Amino acid sequence: MANQSGRRPRPVALKKGRTMHDVKKTQEMFTQSSGRLVESMTVWADANQRVLRELAELTTATAKEGVRLYAELQQSGLEAVREAHATTLGWQDAPRDPLAWYQRALTESVENAQKWFRYLEGNAQAMTRTAERLSTTAEQTGKGIQESFSEAVTKLKNVYAA
Numbered sequence: 001m002a003n004q005s006g007r008r009p010r011p012v013a014l015k016k017g018r019t020m021h022d023v024k025k026t027q028e029m030f031t032q033s034s035g036r037l038v039e040s041m042t043v044w045a046d047a048n049q050r051v052l053r054e055l056a057e058l059t060t061a062t063a064k065e066g067v068r069l070y071a072e073l074q075q076s077g078l079e080a081v082r083e084a085h086a087t088t089l090g091w092q093d094a095p096r097d098p099l100a101w102y103q104r105a106l107t108e109s110v111e112n113a114q115k116w117f118r119y120l121e122g123n124a125q126a127m128t129r130t131a132e133r134l135s136t137t138a139e140q141t142g143k144g145i146q147e148s149f150s151e152a153v154t155k156l157k158n159v160y161a162a
Contacts, residue, residue, distance in 0.1 A: 039159045040156060043156055047152035050148040051145050051149075054141045055145075057137075062137070065133055065134055066130075068130065069126060073123055073126065076126075080115070080116065083115055084112070087108055
């Protein structure tokens with residue numbers, strides 16, 4: 001039988017063989033793609049877990065530092081209140097000798113002002129120490145997150161290079 005285009009028709013068996021080969025090839029590609037996808041999802045899940053762990057550690061460290069700072073500031077505040085209370089108790093003898101009381105009150109006021117500035121300085125130092133510790137913790141967390149993503153990228157390159 002002659003074809004109008006001048007070509008001879010291919011036998012059906014040849015077409016079936018090629019089709020079967022194409023189906024097998026497609027299945028293999030699908031299987032490989034599925035495997036790579038699963039490996040990729042595993043890599044990203046692992047990376048996300050590491051990042052979340054780093055962030056949880058940062059949050060915990062921040063909370064601990066906050067409590068530590070609060071305790072230091074609270075202790076300093078209580079000391080200041082005790083000092084102020086002791087000073088006001090000393091002022092009760094004013095009616096006996098007013099001139100000596102004025103002189104002592106002025107001296108104590110200057111001393112108390114100096115104490116208050118020491119308390120403020122101590123509080124500022126406590127806040128600075130806390131900020132430094134938090135900065136160090138945040139830097140370590142950032143490095144940990146960066147390492148997690150670097151490892152994930154390396155693993156993904158290996159998955160897709162194969």
